[in-house]
Amino acid sequence: MRTPYPVQNPVSRFHRLYAQAQNVDRSILPEPNAMSLATVGMSGNPSVRIVLMKGVDERGFVFYTNLEGRKGRELRTRAFAAICFHWAPLEVQVRAEGPVTSVTDVEADEYFATRPRESQVGAWASIQSQPIEQPGDLIDRVAEVEERFAGKEVTRPPFWSGFRLRPERIEFWRSRPGRLHERHLYRRAGDSWTMDTLYP
Ligand SMILES: Cc1cc2nc3c(=O)[nH]c(=O)nc-3n(C[C@H](O)[C@H](O)[C@H](O)COP(=O)(O)O)c2cc1C
Numbered sequence: 001m002r003t004p005y006p007v008q009n010p011v012s013r014f015h016r017l018y019a020q021a022q023n024v025d026r027s028i029l030p031e032p033n034a035m036s037l038a039t040v041g042m043s044g045n046p047s048v049r050i051v052l053m054k055g056v057d058e059r060g061f062v063f064y065t066n067l068e069g070r071k072g073r074e075l076r077t078r079a080f081a082a083i084c085f086h087w088a089p090l091e092v093q094v095r096a097e098g099p100v101t102s103v104t105d106v107e108a109d110e111y112f113a114t115r116p117r118e119s120q121v122g123a124w125a126s127i128q129s130q131p132i133e134q135p136g137d138l139i140d141r142v143a144e145v146e147e148r149f150a151g152k153e154v155t156r157p158p159f160w161s162g163f164r165l166r167p168e169r170i171e172f173w174r175s176r177p178g179r180l181h182e183r184h185l186y187r188r189a190g191d192s193w194t195m196d197t198l199y200p
Pocket residue numbers: 031034047049050051052053063064065066069070071072128129
């Protein structure tokens with residue numbers, strides 16, 4: 001069923017729902033910003049993992065990561081991704097898909113500066129997604145980084161930054177009795193959006 005124009009903006013709808021998710025007690029929903037992130041490798045096969053959403057606005061959904069890890073390499077090869085949130089206490093799922101671009105260095109620096117020092121050190125120490133050759137190598141690398149930055153601010157590694165997924169599709173799913181769940185699929189159409197209600 002296609003809803004006639006104008007439909008509500010799905011990003012505003014996301015914001016309202018996300019605010020509800022953030023208001024759920026953390027013992028029930030510890031990380032409302034956790035989302036599955038699916039990327040595609042050279043082979044065309046998908047891979048998926050959880051990352052934390054660190055920003056959302058009209059431009060898209062932002063997350064940060066090591067650029068040399070598997071997802072970073074896959075996003076460089078195929079700059080398109082899919083994300084999915086599941087807020088179980090709200091019985092809601094939100095999915096989005098779209099092209100991915102890098103955040104600016106300024107944006108990445110600003111976010112990196114807000115991270116706890118141990119996370120900043122960890123970002124330097126981890127060769128994300130690579131095998132650890134000797135037990136203790138990671139601890140040793142952490143110690144080296146701590147020594148290098150002793151008494152100094154830990155700057156952002158050049159291989160660590162953020163990506164922004166600009167949604168082309170956003171789907172809101174809400175549980176309904178009898179598995180007659182509600183699905184609203186928004187598709188970008190130029191400067192506005194269309195919305196279809198889908199069979200569950
Ligand atoms: C709750 C949670 C949050 C996570 N947040 C991030 C994140 O924001 N960025 C990140 O690179 N990895 C994050 N991870 C780790 C990833 O799931 C993944 O293990 C790691 O990024 C390596 O993925 P890759 O080998 O596909 O690059 C998180 C894991 C969990 C369980």
